[in-house]
Amino acid sequence: MxxxxxxxxxxxxxxxxxxxxxxxxxxxxxxxxxxxxxxxxxxxxxxxxxxxxxxxxxxxxxxxxxxxxxxxxxxxxxxxxxxxxxxxxxxxxxxxxxxxxxxxxxxxxxxxxxxxxxxxxxxxxxxxxxxxxxxxxxxxxxxxxxxxxxxxxxxxxxxxxxxxxxxxxxxxxxxxxxxxxxxxxxxxxxxxxxxxxxxxxxxxxxxxxxxxxxxxxxxxxxxxxxxxxxxxxxxxxxxxxxxxxxxxxxxxxxxxxxxxxxxxxxxxxxxxxxxxxxxxxxxxxxxxxxxxxxxxxxxxxxxxxxxxxxxxxxxxxAGLLPEFKPSPASVMVTVFDESLWMKSYALASELRRAGLNTVVYPEPAKLPKQFKFADKMKMRVALVIGPDEAEKEQVVVKDLSNGSQQTVQKERLLDVIQKILASL
RNA sequence: GUGCCUGUAGCUCAACGGCAGAGCGCCACACUGUGGAUGUGGAUGUUGUGGGUUCGAAACCCAUCAGGCACCCCA
CATH class of the missing domain: 3.30.930.10 (Bira Bifunctional Protein; Domain 2)
Structure with a gap:
């Protein structure tokens, strides 16, 4: 105390x-x-x-x-x-x-x-x-x-x-x-x-x-x-x-x-x-x-x-309160490693300008730790830019509600995220 | 403001006046490109606070603070 x-x-x-x-x-x-x-x-x-x-x-x-x-x-x-x-x-x-x-x-x-x-x-x-x-x-x-x-x-x-x-x-x-x-x-x-x-x-x-x-x-x-x-x-x-x-x-x-x-x-x-x-x-x-x-x-x-x-x-x-959602953001961008750190920051910024509340992990950390954080904050979508994706202008999009994930070209990213957020 | 009850780990609680514990949660690892599940290990703390009694107090006594119940009042 x-x-x-x-x-x-x-x-x-x-x-x-x-x-x-x-x-x-x-x-x-x-x-x-x-x-x-x-x-x-x-x-x-x-x-x-x-x-x-x-x-x-x-x-x-x-x-x-x-x-x-x-x-x-x-x-x-x-x-x-x-x-x-x-x-x-x-x-x-x-x-x-x-x-x-x-x-x-x-x-x-x-x-x-x-x-x-x-x-x-x-x-x-x-x-x-x-x-x-x-x-x-x-x-x-x-x-x-x-x-x-x-x-x-x-x-x-x-x-x-x-x-x-x-x-x-x-x-x-x-x-x-x-x-x-x-x-x-x-x-x-x-x-x-x-x-x-x-x-x-x-x-x-x-x-x-x-x-x-x-x-x-x-x-x-x-x-x-x-x-x-x-x-x-x-x-x-x-x-x-x-x-x-x-x-x-x-x-x-x-x-x-x-x-x-x-x-x-x-x-x-x-x-x-x-x-x-x-x-x-x-x-x-x-x-x-x-x-x-x-x-x-x-x-x-x-x-x-x-x-x-x-x-x-x-x-x-009476159990009538709506479920508490810790984070007002539904999307989290992970940071793969130090060399790709700023790529994640830039991506997060892009998403925010497109109107999506977006959290970016503040430092490179083990991915399990980052995913655990996203899960605890009850976020819906996690994004990963690793070396492979960075090279091809792609992003991995993971739907945290069911664990499914897909690799998409950056141009399609917003559509894919919005589709996930729109589905229950 | 009055009377009664309660206060122990982050939470819920246990411990005959004799070494402060359990479950859940938390952290780490298993898992160096993926959360929930499982397993293994780890840390929990000035027992609300201050005094007193006692060889010895989480326990008994006093004071104080906070919460709960009732009175009062009211959303």
Whole structure:
């Protein structure tokens, strides 16, 4: 072990991990762009004040990396993106073209206890639509999430997006006579239910001030998976999801509450149903009042976020990651001996100019060693220029996937290589 | 920030308080014009770190760091 350790909860991306990160980025971009969303980003460092307004005390006081800069101002590594989004939208509120559809994929930091699925430094996909307040807009965001899940080959049996609606739950809480000031506590109670055994949970609920009748009502509520039919918003949402072709990924669940204060309508969370992780893959919902806190006019939005850590573990455990290819080059030119060294270098250069990613062995070495290297780097084609070939302007082309090889004239070389690369 | 568990070779793990080991991987050779397979040989290390107990510590105790599980929160 080296003497200096990494900072707790940070992550080192060796080429294999970097490939996974780029794979996620690629799929995130594809899903976002398929629905016409524009890529954007905010600063990685913000003032602490930006988050003080709306993010919730927990996030600001306990989970942010806060520093005093050299000028004495308190700054923080961004723990989430939504406040930056709100400010940037507010700053150009009257010149943007609505609806705004924006997505982003970048680093975030939270000072948390690292464990499986949670790091202090992570990458997060954020995607939002602003300026339209409708269940159909909510459905579009859920459809983007489903499109992503589909694109990484997580099928609806494996990944489910659970949906609920804050307004629906509020009206149900009203009916039970649960006062507004108790809502947050009840929300937390609901969030906790799956983690406690039911007798304990009952006792805990009563202890927190619910009457027995309210508790019974609450339990009936949380077990009612047809409750969505009472909500016009959710009825429209599910109709839209069906039209968008993603209905099989989505289920109504009255137990989905979500802790963040700013959600006002539809809320949703995606989970892996069969893996070892019980953490949300992604989560989001509708928010209505975000811009007011940064000085903008009221503007409604809907969006969600997905961290790279949980989805990465799930895809790995499910065996859904594409095979890691160490070298971005598929072609390697061997160096036969010192006298032919520069011939190999020249050939490699020619191939690169023709658009082929090409590795050339950096020194003369025994051929077995060079071939072993090409094999380990999972390259597809190895080229040899020995004395015989050099004399006749030929090159030996070996297909490393099956061991077959042929000697070709240099003019035909590109064609032959390209044919091999094109075949599976 | 709190509680519990774990930390030994690159990886997965073993070793009763008594000489630190195995499998896989790695390197070399068999193979001086050809990778994967096979065989032979080789190197694995301040037992996370620092202290203590003991004739003797990888093991027991304390501290510390890191990881995991739960709480909290959440992507």
């Amino acid at each position: 080296s003497k200096t350790q990494t900072v707790k909860g940070t992550r080192e991306f060796y080429p294999e991990e970097m490939a996974l990160r780029n794979y996620l980025y690629e799929k995130v971009r594809a899903a976002s762009q398929a629905f016409g969303y524009q890529e954007w980003d905010g600063p990685f460092i913000e003032t602490i004040d930006l988050y003080a307004a709306k993010s919730g005390e927990e996030l600001v006081k306990k989970q942010s990396f806060v520093f005093e800069d050299r000028g004495g101002d308190l700054v923080t590594l961004r723990p989430e993106l939504t406040p930056s989004l709100a400010r940037m939208i507010a700053a150009k509120q009257n010149e943007l073209t609505y609806p705004v559809r924006w997505w982003s994929f970048g680093p975030f930091w939270r000072y948390e206890q690292p464990q499986k699925g949670r790091a202090r430094e992570f990458f997060q996909w954020n995607i939002d639509m602003l300026g339209v307040n409708s269940p159909e807009a909510d459905a579009e965001l859920i459809a983007v999430a489903a499109a992503f899940l589909r694109s990484v080959k997580l099928d609806p049996q494996r990944a489910v997006i659970y949906v609920n609606n804050r307004r629906l739950m509020d009206s149900q809480f009203d009916a039970l006579g649960i006062p507004v000031e108790k809502r947050l506590e009840v929300s937390n109670l609901v969030d906790r239910r799956s983690k406690m055994d039911s007798a304990k949970w009952d006792a805990y609920a009563l202890e927190s001030g619910l009457m027995q009748k309210q508790l019974d009502g609450l339990k009936a509520l949380l077990g009612d998976f047809d409750l969505w039919k009472k909500s016009d918003e959710l009825t429209r949402l599910f109709a839209a999801l069906e039209a968008l072709g993603v209905k099989e990924y989505v289920k109504f669940d009255p137990n989905i509450m979500r802790g963040l204060l700013y959600y006002t309508g539809t809320v949703f969370e995606a989970f892996d149903t069969s893996g070892s992780l019980k953490r949300a893959i992604l989560g989001g919902g509708r928010y209505d009042n975000l811009l007011a806190d940064v000085g903008g006019q009221p503007l409604s939005g809907v969006g969600f976020a997905m961290g790279d850590v949980v989805i990465g573990i799930i895809l790995q455990e």
